[in-house]
Amino acid sequence: MxxxxxxxxxxxxxxxxxxxxxxxxxxxxxxxxxxxxxxxxxxxxxxxxxxxxxxxxxxxxxxxxxxxxxxxxxxxxxxxxxxxxxxxxxxxxxxxxxxxxxxxxxxxxxxxxxxxxxxxxxxxxxxxxxxxxxxxxxxxxxxxxxxxxxxxxxxxxxxxxxxxxxxxxxxxxxxxxxxxxxxxxxxxxxxxxxxxxxxxxxxxxxxxxxxxxxxxxxxxxxxxxxxxxxxxxxxxxxMAARALRSTAQKIKDVLGDYDAIHARRGDKIKTRKDQFGVIRTLHPHLDRDTRPEFIQQRVAKWILPGRTLFIASNERLPSFFSPLSARYKLAYSSNFTDILDPVVENNYQLFMVERLVVMGAKTFVKTFKEDEKDLSLTDDPKKNAKNWQIPVYTMDSDGN
Structure with missing residues (x-):
């Protein structure tokens, strides 16, 4: 048409x-x-x-x-x-x-x-x-x-x-x-x-x-x-489909009283070299802020030790967030394959289920702050299409 x-x-x-x-x-x-x-x-x-x-x-x-x-x-x-x-x-x-x-x-x-x-x-x-x-x-x-x-x-x-x-x-x-x-x-x-x-x-x-x-x-x-x-x-x-809402509810029932974080890495931490060979990225603090040691420091004032923490992330390394287990009881969607596999056929459906699960948490920490009241892992703005900056990996804002 x-x-x-x-x-x-x-x-x-x-x-x-x-x-x-x-x-x-x-x-x-x-x-x-x-x-x-x-x-x-x-x-x-x-x-x-x-x-x-x-x-x-x-x-x-x-x-x-x-x-x-x-x-x-x-x-x-x-x-x-x-x-x-x-x-x-x-x-x-x-x-x-x-x-x-x-x-x-x-x-x-x-x-x-x-x-x-x-x-x-x-x-x-x-x-x-x-x-x-x-x-x-x-x-x-x-x-x-x-x-x-x-x-x-x-x-x-x-x-x-x-x-x-x-x-x-x-x-x-x-x-x-x-x-x-x-x-x-x-x-x-x-x-x-x-x-x-x-x-x-x-x-x-x-x-x-x-x-x-x-x-x-x-x-x-x-x-x-x-x-x-x-x-x-x-x-x-x-507005998720009824089957996805039902699946998310089953996972929430198993989790009980829980908190959640969404750590978006993968596509958002990509880098490129400038004309002088210097590595730059659109989100200079994101790679740092979504690593376990920095996540633990960031969320300590919002999520108490011993709590069940559901982690939704596009990080490819399964054990990446394991260090957080010293402080929290970690849970991932991969722990619920028996609930997910009969319903979920693609990653869009999986993401929609995870989204419903994190929205049902007592405390939910997003990757980026989208609203003034949001809790977030990083202070980098979500929308940045032009300003490529040098990545920062230390707590020093200058990266030194």
């Missing part, structure tokens, strides 16, 4: 309101899917506190045309022309939260991709090497069903959502082609306020947001303005 556009410098916001003929290929596929798929509706709508069975029955009776829709494309994160790759879960959630906020603001149903791309760097269980494999097969192997990550009915209590492989979506596509100018608006560079207030946008059945070749979250350029944020960062973590 994405429309290819040639960018020639800065242009004024524009829109083309036409029938959905430009996406006939996608619509054709949708119609084929509709004709040959089983009568199962995978979309999710909000119907208040209605029992699940009654909710499903009402969805099946609904034509879908009593609502208006917002479409962002079949991929949550497709940076520019490099669509064979994708970002990690955090970046994709930023994009998804952006789209959900826009749908909430416009009071529209968000059409969500039915699958999420899994970055091979973040998935040990994914297929990392491909021989004579098509891009479609690679995408299928390195992606997972959206409803295996998120509870769509849960999300729909706040923002109604619809999956792009549902029969309802096929029906909406078919109908939009018959409505002429009221069917679909392909928009580019149009503000949310204009989409909501101007009648030729607000009255159209379907708004297509796929013109931007960048990742979805690029549309949310004012997210630094907290007053414009409609959904908190914690929204999607709390």
């Amino acid at each position: 994405a429309i290819s556009r040639t960018h020639r410098g800065k242009q004024k916001p524009r829109t083309i309101v036409v029938p959905l003929l430009a996406v006939s290929a996608a619509a054709g596929l949708a119609v084929v899917w509709l004709l040959f798929s089983p009568p199962v509706l995978t979309s999710a709508f909000s119907f208040g506190g209605m029992p699940e069975e009654a909710s499903v029955q009402k969805r099946e009776r609904s034509s879908g045309l009593e609502r208006k829709y917002l479409y962002w494309g079949s991929r949550i994160d497709c940076p520019g022309k490099h669509c064979d790759s994708c970002a990690g879960l955090g970046h994709q959630e930023s994009s998804l939260r952006c789209a959900l906020e826009e749908a909430l603001f416009l009071q529209r149903v968000l059409v969500m991709p039915s699958r999420m791309c899994i970055n091979p760097l973040h998935n040990k269980k994914g297929i990392l090497h491909h021989i004579n494999t098509s891009s479609e097969e690679i995408w299928a192997a390195n992606s997972c069903a959206m409803d295996s990550l998120y509870d769509l009915d849960f999300i729909s209590k706040e923002v109604p959502v619809l999956l792009d492989n549902s029969r309802m979506w096929s029906r909406i596509l078919s109908t939009s082609m018959k409505l002429g100018v009221n069917g679909v608006a392909h928009v580019e560079g149009v503000s949310r306020a204009d989409l909501k207030e101007k009648s030729h946008y607000s009255n159209v059945l379907l708004i297509n947001r796929t013109a931007n070749p960048l990742a979805w979250f690029m549309e949310c350029k004012d997210r630094t303005n907290r007053s414009s944020v409609m959904l908190p960062y914690s929204f999607l973590p709390m």
